[in-house]
Amino acid sequence: MGRRLLASFQSLHTEAEKADLQKLSCLLAAMTESGLQAVVGTPSEVSEDSAQDCLDSLFLERLLEMMTQMKAIRPEIVRGIPVHRFLRRMPCKGLAKQHRIFYGRSKVTKQLDEFWSHSWRTKAWLKYVNILFLNNGFPAFVVGTLCALVAFSLSLAGILPLQRTVGPANAWCTIAGSIGYYMTLLLWPSRKLAFLDIACINQEDETQKSEALLSMGAFLRCSKSLLVxxxxxxxxxxxxxxxxxxxxxxxxxxxxxxxxxxxxxxGPALFAGNLGLSVLLLALLCADLPLFPWAGIFISAMVFPCMVLFAYVVLVHCRSIDVVQHQVRHFTFEHSLCHCCESGHVDDNGGEVSCDRLIIFRCISAWFGSVDAFESLVQTRLLKTLVCQLANQVFSYWRIVQATIPAAWAILDLHESRQDAAAAVLQTMLAAVNYPFCVLPICSLLMLRMAYGVRSLGHSKWTQWLLSTTLIAVESLLFGAYFLCEQALRQLSDDHFGNWLPAHLVALILMGAVTLVLWRHLPAIEMHWDSTSNS
Structure with missing residues (x-):
């Protein structure tokens, strides 16, 4: 391994650099062949003197200096994979046992847009769906809405029929919006460059892999953001x-x-929410059921069970936040898990692999000064960041809007031509903005906060299902109360102005103000302090 590493650095010219590389070869060889025990001085089959000679070399100071400054051993080590290449290749190739394919798709770079941190224990398709929605979800939302508006304009111009007949002619906007949304979601050419370990670290060559692991600080330092x-x-x-x-x-x-x-x-929740709502509204529009009572019964029968399931998932997530706080508060370097140690430092072919703990230990010593300082940062600053994100940012405002945007497309399809055509168009547009951008996010936020508040009530599954049903029942009552108030405003507006435009304008202003107050000024959920913690 030392010879292969030395050969990879032939482009360096100074004798000092070549001497350093010889010492690096010695160090990496000890890491690969001897494992963690030999390097840290614990008894093993390898003589302690040979390992100590490597560690006492002058190169160790140079290596630690580079690690402290978070620099790469070689500039070519820092690589990134274009997000659109990953999204197009992954469904066909998968992540497992496709190291060469993904590594060949990455490229050398000086700047990374994102660093993707993930557990290898997580199923690959879950990671894919999340990355797909996080990178392509907003462009899909914009393109889908523009397509729906184009269909709405063509309907107003008489190019597409507006007759209230049973069939797809009732749902031009929803059909156009759905097609635009999912085509963009799958095909959008994201220009981001991201770090994904399986694509940016050569998993086949132990020398290059060790170089990349020792240069992990450079990957982190040149990344603009971190996606966990x-x-x-x-x-x-x-x-x-x-x-x-x-x-x-x-x-x-x-x-x-x-x-x-x-x-x-x-990611799967957003996908299921958007797709399910699109299919439901398409079926409702094509059936052309009267709003009272059949459309209401149809929507309730289809939506209520799905919402109860969603509330159950949210409750499980809220309960997991408490578990995470306990785990991170008691995190230690010694008891954390590492794949190489779990596999006995043997790869799938029976060959010996180096221990990642050594490299991580050296990086921790260089960056934080000691393992204790590293653990202290994990148990304080990292914990606060993790809890803040999990408790407040998982279902953000824009994620909810993207999931519920089919409601706006369906409202455009419900437009009815009246004598006052301009007022009818404006009131339809106001309603299409109000529901997905104000009403539904408000109801969602209130449900999320209630779910977090009752997360500790009962531990059995039956209790959790009962709580989930209660949450959705309360949310349904809130939505129903708003809908009745809107109907009263419509009637009042129709009596005084002959149309519903003032009612929709007032509703949008009021709900917009409530949305702004709740989403911008509602206090964030803070982490609770564990009285049993020693930290």
Missing amino acids: LWDETYVARLWCIFEMAGFLHSKGPRADKSVLVCPVFV
Whole structure:
């Protein structure tokens, strides 16, 4: 391995650099062949003198200096994969056992838009759906809405029929919006460059892999943001916590603003919400049922069970936040999990692999000064960032809007031509803005806060299902109360002005103000302090 490493650096010219590389070869060879025990001085089959000679070499100071400054061993080590390449290749190739394919798709770079931190225990398709929605969701939302508006304009111009007949002619806007949304979601050419370990670190060559691991600080330092694909195994994995702590260290006091924690269930939840709402509204529009009572019964029968399931998932997530706080408060380097140690430092082919703990230990010593300082940062600053994101940012305002935007497309389809055509168009547009941008986000936020408040009531599944049903029942009552108030405003507006335009304008102003107050000024959920914690 030492010879292969030395050969990879032939482009360096100074004798000092070549001498350093010879010592680096010695160090990496000891790491690969001897494992962690030989390097840290614990008894093993390898003589302590040979390992100590490597560690006592002058190169160790040079290596630690580079690690402290978070620099790469070689500039070519820092690589990134274009997001659109990953999204197009992953469904066909998968992540497992496709190391060469993804590594060949990455490229050398000096700047990364995102660093993707994830647990290898998480299913690949969950990661894919999350990355898909996080990168392409907003462009899909914009394009889908523009397509719906184009269909609405063509309907007003008489090019598309507006007759209230049973069939697809009732749903031009919803059809156009859905097609535009999902085509963009799948095909949008995201220009972001991201770090994904399986694509940016050569998994086949132990020398290049060791170089990349020793240069992990450079990957973190040149990344603009950190995306944490979180699941219940994340906080137990040493690499995951190390990456997040390293990013916070590299970016300074304001690093929290560049961290995005996304539980892996969020992507599938957004997909199911948007697709389910689109299909439901398409069926409703094509059936052309009267709003009272059949359309209301149809919507309730289809939506209520799905919403109860969603509330149950939210409750489980809220309960997991407490578990995460306990785990991170008691995190230690010694008891954290590492894949190489779990596999006995043997790869799938039976060959010996180096221990990642050594590299992580050296990086921790260089960046934080000691393991104790690293653990202290994890148990304080990292914990605060993680809890703040999980409790307040998982279902953000724009994610809810993107999931519920089919409601706006359906409202455009419900437009009715009246004598006062301009007023009819304006009131339809106001309603199309009000529901997905104000009413539904308000109801969602209130449900989320109530779910967090009752998360500890009962521990059995039946109790959790009962709480979920109660939450959706309360949310339905709130929505129904608003709908009745809107109907009263419509009637009042129709009596005095002959149309519903003033009613929709007043409703939008009031609900917009409530939305602004709740989403911008409602106090954030803070982490609770564990009285049993020693920290």
